[in-house]
Amino acid sequence: MSATTQSPPASDSRTPSQATRLLGDRRLPVVVTALLFLVMYGVGLSRYQNYGFGEPQVFLNLFIDNGYLLVAAVGVTFVILSGGIDLSVGSMIGFTTMFTAWLVERQGLPILVVIPMALAVGAFGGFLMGYVIHNFEIQPFIVTLAGLFLFRGLCLVISKESISISDSSVSSMAQAQVSLGMGFLSIGAIVSLVVLAVAFYVLHYTRFGRRVYAIGGNEQSAMLMGLPQGGTKIAVYTVSGFCSALAGLLFTLYIQSGDPLHATGMELDAIAAVVIGGTLLTGGSGYVLGTLFGVLVLGLIKSIIQFEGTLSSWWTKIATGVLLCAFILVQRFMTTRKKT
């Protein structure tokens, strides 16, 4: 809020009590999301215990079924932490599925050659958007919107019809299971966890990570401090493009086809996951671990709806919207005193 609120919370004028200090803690949103996840899981357990909800594999499936979303959301976390937004994620995922399927099925390239190509295209797309955003000072929102149109359009240019992948190396990769004793994970799930770990390291233990936070916190002061904000900004969108392409590859493995309408609107899921994970949309504050919980909460909503059976898929959207709203309001109250 740019200046005084009309009715500042009463606690503001007092000396900070235990409660206000707790409310001001940056880790609170992540803790709240983690608790929410546990509560939802508990509710699921109590309702569907007899239907096998308590199986460890049900929990592991959350990672298998949402690995691509986690990777995309990690990329979006970088962008949002830096104070930007990336709307091109869903299109980039859709494009990668098409690109991969087309190269593997129609051009007969081996999947191991296609993977680096797809990642390079994604990273380059992100780089281009970051370049335009930084160098011409156009709002990220509108540039990535153009990216959304462009990549969705390119999907359709490759083919209007979906291309199913029958390549044996792809399907063996998709079906590979890594046993964990109590259950198994897919390759996609493991890749997504590795991405999460790398992102955690980069954001919290490297100079680049600190720059992302600094720029998101206050771009002006970051610039005055002499931080290379241009390079960081462009890098952030490159990371997001790379993550989207990787998410696209995981999605291709998961669904084993390319379709021009794959992942429509997934940018919203990714943004929602980041917000529910407690990252401030104005940038500068949040944890990539929160994003993990955000994705898990969204995934759990889907599983619960599946177990419920009678509920229909649109409840997922409504529940996501309600959660999004709740977390945005929580963020709002937490940052009332901060200048945004």
Added chain:
Amino acid sequence: MTTSSTTSSRWRALTHHHLFWPVAVLVLLLLVNVPFTPDFFSIRMADGHLYGSLVSIVLFGSPLILVAVGMTLVIATGGIDLSVGAVVAITGALACSYISDQKDQGALSGVLLAMGLGLLAAVVCGLWNGFLVARMGIQPIIATLIIMVAGRGVAQLITDGQIITINSEPYKLIGGGYWLTLPFSIFVVAVVVAVTVVLTRRTALGLLVEAVGGNAEASRLVGIRSRRIKIMVYAFCALCAGIAGLMISSNTSAADGNNAGLWIELDAILAVVIGGTSLLGGRFSVGGTVVGALVIQTLTTTIYTIGVPTQTNLVFKAAVVIVVCLLQSPKFRAKVFGARFAAGSAAKGSAAPAAAPADAATATEASPKMEVS
């Protein structure tokens, strides 16, 4: 700078008018069609209705124009409304499901009630958006994201996940009917645009909206009820989206919670930007937006008529977004067109470097704020 009688300064004044570039692009796009469809500009009469490419551009562009006009005011206050597509879906779903429940789907009272119900829901969505933005102080892009995500779910809930088809003559009129030889939706659009223009340019409302967009806090301090204005503007935008929702569902006689109005928010924002309204807020041009929406519809039609595969539509749109935004960016102008523009931009300190002085001279509207085109 006064407009002297020399032709060069008249030309300058013309090219620097804020509607010049949007209109020029529109005319150019229309002309591109002529080699491919020689009778592109001909309008013929059949069954007492006017037919022709121009008529159908306006007909099919009607919902977009409506949504874009509402969006213009929101953007003028420095906001953005991503929820319009979902509002389109909700309104259509509500109206159609109400009509489909009636015994006599053609009864006028039932249809009017259904429309009222749909529009009421739309306004409620708008008020909610406005409340979040103005009262809670949440960034507009995020506040409206909530309904963008949840709204389609609500629309599907209303239609029970089905595509509801109806058979109602009076309802059909809004989006697919004819009146006085012209598509009825053209009249709806004309009324909405006229009301908007009169309200914003013949009363102080437009000035207030721009003041809020220029600096919400400052305008609040000088006594403008900036919060109330913001809430009003979001409600108006949602109402426009609601009317568009009625139009779309009426045209197809069906409500599709999943696909109705899909991506219309993006087209609408694009139309506003092409029309010369800056995304930063503080200035707007309703006329520009209407032209912008027509440009987008013409682009779509052109792609169909000249036989380019329709799937490239989105690629073209992406190119248009980028070109328009680059042209609006002072930094880009400075880099590409040289130091003259850069100096102008530095002196003005705003997004209207070269165009601004001439604009002021040719101001045709009541208020003195033009936008770069």
